[in-house]
Amino acid sequence: MNLFSADGRIEDPVGSRPHVGRAAICRFYDTFIGPRQVTYHPDVDVVMGSTAVRDGELEIVMGSVRLDVPVYIRYDIGSDDGGAEPRITALSAYWELPAMIGRFLRTGVGALPAGLQLARSLLANLGPVGALGFVGGLRGTWPQGKRRLETFLADARAGNEIAVHRLLAKGCRITLGDDQPMPTAELIARIAATRPRKVIASGFHLVAGLQQTDRRDILFAEVDPKPFAIKRIRYFTDHT
Structure with missing residues (x-):
């Protein structure tokens, strides 16, 4: 301990x-x-x-x-x-x-x-x-939340900024790591270069691994369930 x-x-x-x-x-x-x-x-x-x-x-x-x-x-x-x-x-x-x-x-x-x-x-x-x-x-967004995050990632990979914004709560804070502010456009560009893999729903948090050719990034999202909206995103990567 x-x-x-x-x-x-x-x-x-x-x-x-x-x-x-x-x-x-x-x-x-x-x-x-x-x-x-x-x-x-x-x-x-x-x-x-x-x-x-x-x-x-x-x-x-x-x-x-x-x-x-x-x-x-x-x-x-x-x-x-x-x-x-x-x-x-x-x-x-x-x-x-x-x-x-x-x-x-x-x-x-x-x-x-x-x-x-x-x-x-x-x-x-x-x-x-x-x-x-x-x-x-046991509380959380579970399969519905995972599907919504998968949709969000698919929209980002397609470069559909309008669809991405529809799933973001007003005032959603997006950061590289915990603290470095990241514009939505940069987030979309980063996700576009990846292939989503394991998505996990834990409480009102969703986590996705984002595979690149030589590495994996990890995205953490905090969500409101009803109506579904992503209110906080943290993007972790070894390559900043």
Whole structure:
């Protein structure tokens, strides 16, 4: 747990209640990681400033049940009170809780003991409020939001700026990374040179990998669901 800053934060999946501080992170570990076998299979990493984004897949083994979960994981790196030792200040895991539950239930009777063990761990380590906070990860835009983002990306690749603006909320902020303002025209030009791949909906956030010949960029979008509108875009790339 010393990898995290004293006020470190884990949101896993994004959309659920965050775990803030080392004590809460320890309880998170004891609930979700320690009792099962979790293996991360990396595909691509994108590093920009003090942020690293990992595109890969989680392999989760719970008793006789094995699940493969596509994921994007964002790490924000800082320090404790300006110290020299780098620490993780925030870990945000973007994966689809409803889809994972569906695959879990389809595994059949083997899911029952694993499900009961998880339920006991949730209540014992996080309490009723924490358990409800985890279930909050079921809220989101899900398939409809993914389809809308795919439409947005297709319009951008076609250079259709009018159609792109229709899906942007008024005042939508677009940045390269977290902070550098990016005009809509530049965003469209960047997307036009890519081929979209894995799209994930996690809470009210959508994430897409954008494949180029020699690299992969990653786009994060925060959305309003009804009516659907993209209110915030962060574009991460190794090549600025």
